[in-house]
Amino acid sequence: MQKEIGVIGAGSWGIALAYLLSNNGHNVTVWSRSQASVDKLSAYRGNEDKLPGVKLSDSVKFTCSMEEAVSGKEILVLVVPSTSVRETVRLMAPYMNKEGQDQIIVNCTKGIEESTLMVMSDVILDEIPGATVCVLSGPSHAEEVGKNLPTTIVVGAFSKDTAKVVQNTFMSDVFRVYISPDMLGIEIGAALKNVVALAAGMADGYGLGDNAKAALITRGIAEISRLGMAMGGKFETFAGLSGIGDLVVTCASMHSRNRRAGILIGQGKTYQEAMDEVKMVVEGVYSAKAALKLARQYEVDMPIVQGVNEILFEGKSVGEGIKDLMVREKRNENSQVDW
Structure with a gap:
């Protein structure tokens, strides 16, 4: 089923996942921090510096407006450096779960916040209490995902229903997705x-x-x-x-x-x-x-x-x-x- 998806972050992994999700038939909007970055992404249809050769379809939108990237999206794919997660989630918070919509945040950032020793999903929940959060991780270089090379990952979630929604959204004939209830273990390993x-x-x-x-x-x-x-x-x-x-x-x-x-x-x-x-x-x-x-x-x-x-x-x-x-x-x- 086609979904409205916001990819928050336009580095190599963000672009690779936007490429995968767009190829899976979803409507994808990619957020980057500045208008200059958005202009460059739009002109190349991808990130020429960090993931050269991977071009996104014309249906993928680029924006520096967090409201546009978040509002009305069923799934938000968070792909920013660990040191920027808290700041980025604060920018997302005002536009989350409006009109009773239950949006899923898929954390794809690997790290531990040094000041609090929180894993990234806990940082997200600290800034957006009650958010539906899961984590995607596994052996997955962006360069290979962008070439449609076979990749297998795991989605961890508190709810099996949430994990299955994300599994079905990301799964393809070149991207196999397992599910797991052990979010903490996945994030510590990552x-x-x-x-x-x-x-x-x-x-x-x-x-x-x-x-x-x-x-x-x-x-x-x-x-x-x-x-x-x-x-x-x-x-x-x-x-x-x-x-x-x-x-x-x-x-x-x-x-x-x-x-x-x-x-x-x-x-x-x-x-x-x-x-x-x-x-x-x-x-x-x-x-x-x-x-x-x-x-x-x-x-x-x-x-x-x-x-x-x-x-x-x-x-x-x-x-x-x-x-x-x-x-x-x-x-x-x-x-x-x-x-």
Whole structure:
């Protein structure tokens, strides 16, 4: 069934999802912050800088009016950097749920707000209490979605009915959608995999080889799972698309801005120099501090996350960070087994 959809954010992922949803037969309006940006998007029919080659159909509208993007829409797809979510949702709030309309906000932003340690869905609910919020996540590079390459993701929601509406809206013969009730686990996996991807990129940039990278990915998902389960997430979520699935693709692909930034840091650049060269928001840098704070709050051991923080913000070299991980206290791999 054709739906009225507002895509809030016109970066690479926002444009890729607008492309998918338009191809699925929905009426799509894409919001960007400035008229100059809207003019450029309209002229190219997409984001030439961040997702070159992907052109949206003439039916897709571009606007810098939040009222136009939100009012009357059945589904709002939120695709802005994590540091902009609260500000953007405040702009959306006056136009939400008018005349009794129940609008679904699909959060596609991966991150944790450092000041509050909230996942993005909680930030949305903090600004729009009672909103119908769900989360979409999984191994899904915008560059591949824009080429109609097969992609599989998961939608997490508090309500199964909400999850099914979103599943049916996004599903296509190249975009498979699963559903899950574990919103918290999905968001923790989505945010923390970016921190581990930075570590994996650092290993690549430093020239450590496949053995070290495989260890970082494996032990990284162990850290993510420990924290996520301590917070109330489910083990199956971290073994699924938004856990190990998203972690593998983010650590392995040059499409990953977090991995690319990590490579540059491994080659000796600061995190700011790396972000400037990547020219895109590197969410792992913003999630790293929040992840470490959560680890301490829940008393969960996360040595990779701690090491990434020390390299990013405390001047530790990548070589020192790797050595510290290697010479840690000896222990069993499975901490649940008393042996």
